[in-house]
Amino acid sequence: MLDKKMLECYLTLCMKSEADFAEIFEEDRISEEISALNDRVEKVNRTITKGAGIRLYKGLQSVYGYSNETDEESMTNLINDLRNAIGAKEEGINVSLTRVNYENRHPVRIQFDSVSQDDKAQLLVRVCNGAKNADEKIVKVQSLLLNVRQNVQISNSEGRLISDTRVRTRIRANAYAEENGKMQSGFYGPGAGMGMEFYETVIPEDIGKEAARVALVNLNAADCPGGKMPVVIDNGFGGVIFHEACGHSLEATSVARNASVFANKLGTKIANECVSAVDDGTIPNAWGSQNIDDEGNFQQKRQLIKDGVLTSYMIDRLNGRRMHMDSTSSGRRESYQYEPTSRMSNTFITEGNATFEELFEGIEKGLYAKRMGGGSVNPQTGEFNFSVQEGYLIENGKITTPVKGAALIGSGAEILMNIEKVCSNLSRSQGMCGSRSGSIPTDVGQPAIRISSITVGGTSNE
């Protein structure tokens, strides 16, 4: 990382321009990926990422440059390129930095590079054993252990100098079940903003077993019928529907440009009264948590929706200017190679009052989406689609036949109004979220919810 004096020189040079704000984001990251097929380690890849991104604002205009050559000549050339783009001047302000110290909310007990390679490999062997022991129909197990330690230092022309270290670990398991020439796969991938002590809180065999369970269910699943119907979406990764269908449309990235279905709706009812939702980047050691966002502001808990009423957007510094609102510390980016923008952290619908059984009451024919797959959304129209990784028919209030090939299709604004019951079994799951500032770790989550009507895409038209 650059020292304070050097940063002051660079920021002072940045401000010899028409810019009214300048920022330097430095990153030094070590990541390690260990992959296995069945109980054999196949690949190990260790990556060191090191570079800096420099950003200048003039009103609503921004220029951004990044490089992994951080010697004085390269940095000066980069800054001059940016000054010329925004309008260079001979005069400017002298920047003086003050380091901001704080208490780390996400302490790590066991750094991944203090654990032996054998012990890490053993975790993947245990994942494989958990899957293979679930059933002899499990023919292949792919697993991946991911460890990351990202050091960042952020300094800006307002005099702020602040650092953070983010440590994350995750195991991803894919189990493949085969019977009579047909193959189905199941996935499970828990993680946390923790060191290797995370594996004292989860049992590796259970990760493999859960992936195997989903594959086995799908092996004998029938084709899902299509059409509009009531749907119960279970907790945990079920929250991806809120993340995609609503969360992205509440990011200032789209709201500030009036390119969101929820633009200009603060204080209005956008969801059924049983729905409250938060984006909380402060949860200790959660997958999507940080001490500070990637613009150097302390992470916050944002109450997005309270009893159906829109109470906050997720706002970064630049979009805050466009919206005449303060940043909500939501500026995030994958790495120094991305300019930050407003992004989610740990985003979830909060607990309701319904029991799990009440969600199914009165449903003659519907779908129970126990495990969701991936999806996407168009924030401007709010239209989304998601695959259902594990689904079952609901018939006369009961969970019955497993079904495969289901997709949920709809619009975020409509779905929020159609959530009619929220259970009390909140849980969160881990995922990677892709958007303008790259791929970042986020938690999705919710208690089980019941949606009165949604279009289910399926291959059986019974």
Next chain:
Amino acid sequence: MNKEKWFAAAKEAGFENFEIFQELNEERTFTWFEGELDTYVTSHVLGTAFRGMYEGKMVNASTEDTSDDQMDDVLASMKMQAAMITSDDAEMLRNKQEIQLLENQTFEHFDATDIKALLKNTEEKIFGFDKRIFQVNHLTFQESTSKRTIANTLGIDLEEESGVHVLVAGAAAKEGDEIRTGYEMEKVDQLSDLDLDDFVKRLGEDVLGQLNASIPSSGTYPVIIEKGALTQLFAAFSSMFSGEQIHKGISPLRSALNQKVFSEKITVIDDPACADAADRCAFDDEGCPVKRKTLVENGVFKEMLHSTKSALAMNTQSTGNGFRASYDSPIGVRPKNCWIVPGEKDLDLTLMTAAGNFLDLLCNVREVGSDLKWGIRTIVTPSILFDSVSISGK
């Protein structure tokens, strides 16, 4: 970076062979919004990846810090990794081979003033196309260049450069309460050659064509899937041709070589050096020469894709498809410039939402359209008319 010094240190550390892969990416991106330059991004990133054979195991590392004082740490870390690998799969670095390099294309950097004028003009033309277009929500011009080098202790010493200019625009149109968005992208070789009116027309027709769409009743219909949507689907399933996935038994084509797997109207080709594609190469990321392969011919699965590792596992030769997803990813088997061969008919397009098994879908082809368009993609399909697809609507 003194590569010879690294090679010597690797040999001293006990590596049988060692390879250095480097990729230098430079980029300028101009984004326009509401009549003015919104953002300007410039970048210069050099990534370095190492592969080495140590005690018969292939080990990987990558770094953005190649200072000489990193050498001992990187090599020590790679040796530790070798001890961890328990797979019996054979791997090797490649020997030097005769490679027919692509002819050098001169890449012209456009003047920033001309680019800004183009963006201003494009925005005005989009708004002028139809009064229902109320927002140009995305408008960028990106210039990117890449230089790739591979050198190893077996004599490979290769270098290749590429560059591309791309204009991308997105717009939103409104009629009543209904809002629809569209998107268009164009590779630009020369600013003077760009047919901006045609670009804006394609974008305008894309976004306006979605307004007033009715929701069909659920059922099974003949459906045309438009080339953009089908390209996304095809790309998502393209790993089925990977020799690595087939060898592991997790590809749906795992025991289908020389069998009819799709409709006889489907032929699939992979050619990393394809002259029509924007991102071409003469060799893969292992230094193996690329070649044109017919993966599926008239519905019959004829050939799979291989890297050196998957080829060794299946006792055959690499097809030159050992590519990295990015400089810091290990080599995998990846298609590059892969397409479904277009037909001759111009299909009349209709937009629908469909569900089904992709492999079944490709068995169910009535007509392959003639509208293949590369743009900057490396996997493309034309639009295709399918006989029977499940539609979930009302």
